[in-house]
Amino acid sequence: MKFLKFQLLVVLFFYGPLNLKGLAQEPSIAIEIGETDISIERPFTISVIIKNSDSRPIINFPSIKGFIKKGTTTSVTPVEINGKAVVSQLITQSYTAVRPGQYRLPPFELIVGETTIQSEEVIITVQPSATSKDTLAAQLVAPAAISKNDVFLSLSTSKNAVYTGEGFSLKLSFFVAESYPFELTFYELDQQLQQILKTLRPPNCWEENEGITDLSRHPVVLNGKRYAEYRIYQATFFPLNKQSIRIPSVNLRLLQYRPAAKPGGERKKEIVSYVTSPLAIMVNPLPPHPLRDQVAVGQYRLLENILRKNPAVGQSVQYNFRITGEGNIASLAAPTVTDSTTFDIFPPSAKESIKRSGGTVSGYKNFSYALVPRQNGKFPLASYFQWIYFNLKQQRYDTLRSAITLRVGGTALPEGDTVQISLPGSIYTGIEQTDSSRQPINLQELVRIGVNILLVGMILGMMYLFWKK
Secondary structure, three states: OHHHHHHHHHHHHHHHHHHHHOOOOOOEEEEEEOOOEEEOOOOEEEEEEEEOOOOOOOOOOOOOOOEEEEEEEEEEEEEEEOOEEEEEEEEEEEEEEOOOEEEEEOOEEEEEOOEEEEEOOEEEEEEOOOOHHHHHHHHOOOOOOOOOOOEEEEEEEOOOEEEOOOOEEEEEEEEEEOOOOOEEEEOOHHHHHHHHHHHHOOOOEEEEEOOOOOOOEEEEEEOOEEEEEEEEEEEEEEEOOOOOEEEOOOEEEEEEEEOOOOOOOOOEEEEEEEEOOOEEEEEEOOOOOOOOOOOEEEEEEEEEEEOOOOOOOOOOEEEEEEEEEEEOHHHOOOOEEOOOOOEEEOOOEEEEEEEEEOOEEEEEEEEEEEEEEOOOEEEEHHHOEEEEEEEOOOOEEEEEEOOOEEEEOOOOOOHHHOOOOOOOOOOOOOHHHOOOOOOOOOHHHHHHHHHHHHHHHHHHHHHHHHHHO
C-alpha cells in the first residue's frame, strides 16, 4: 500500500506541471476535407476549423496536382456560451479540377499559428459532368398526396446582381401552411445542416452569419394563405472577386406523421424531402478607379472627435476617426494618412462593433490616432486623413474627410513632456514611465514552481517515513 502511494506521488510530480499548462486552453483546430466525389463543375475544398480564437492566421494550403487554387474564404461565426462570446472560424481553400479523372492528394500538414495539424491521404474523383446525385436530389419531392403549395423549402436572396464587395443576403426557410393536416418534425437537422451549408456557402465570398440557434416560428401570409416560417439559416455574403455566384439546390428531410387508420392505432411515419431551386447572383466589377480592388463598398459616414483642439507644440492629441454604416465592417481598412512634417502620427488602435440582423450588416470601425504637433498654426485634418470607398447609394466613388481644424499654439512643452500618449489600449500607453529593467510576473509559472516544491516535499516526507519503518 505504501509503495502504491509512493508511485502515485511520483506520477503527480512528473505530470502535475503538464496539467497546469493545460489550464490555458489552446484554440481547437481541425482540418475538414470536402466531398471527394465531385463533378467537374463543383470545387474541391479543404477547410480549417478554428474554435475559441478571433485571430485570423495566414495558412499555406497545399497545391494539388491537376487542380488550380481558386481563392480562400473565411467564415466567422460568433456563439455565446455561458454568457461569454466565443468566435469560431472556418477558413476554406477552393480548388478547380483541370479535367475529369482520379487524383491523389498525399498526406499533408498545415501550420496554423504555433500549431501543426496533419491530414491523411485523400483520393479525389472528378466526374466529367454532374453526377446522378443532383438528379436524385431533384427527384426527392414530397408524395403526390401532399400539396406542394402547403409545404415547401425556400432559398432566397436579397439581390440578383451585386458589385464586387457589395453584400447580399441568403436565407433558407421552411414554410408550412396552417391548414396542413399532417404533423412534421425536423429530422437529424444538425447533420443535415452541416451538409447544406457546405453547398450553400459560395467559395469566393466573405460570410457574416446571423447565427440562428433555434427554429422559432414566424407567422407570415403568402398569397392570402397563412403559413408558419421556420428560418433555418441566414447570412450576408460579400463577393471577393468578380466571379459570378451559382448556388445549387439543396434538400431537407423531415419526419411526417399521418393519422392512424383506426382510433387508437399507430400513426404512419415516413420521411419526406423538400428541394429548393438553384440561385444565380451576377457579380459586376466596380467602375474604373486606381483603387478599385482595394476600396470598401457600402453606405458609410464619418463620425470623428478630438480630445484636445488647442494643444501646445509637443503635446499629444487623441483623434478618433470612426467609419459607421452598412457594409463589410470587419474588412474596413484604416484611412490613408499623408506623410507630414507638421505632426508625428502614431499607428492607430482599431475597435469595431458589428450588427447582423434582417439580412444586413451594419456597425462601425473606430481608428484612434495619437498626434503630436511639431509647430504652431492652424491645420485642417482633412489634409492628413482621407478614406475612399464606393458609395452604393450614389453609385460612385466617395471620400470621407475630416472637418476638424487643429489649432496649435502656446509654448512648447519641456522635453520630458513632449510625448504623452494616452490612447486606451495603445501600446504606447505609459511608455515614458515604464521601467524596462523590471520583468513582468508570470503567475502561472509561480504556481507551477510552488506546486512542484510542495510535491517534492511530500515525496521526501513519504520516503523518510517509509525508510524509518
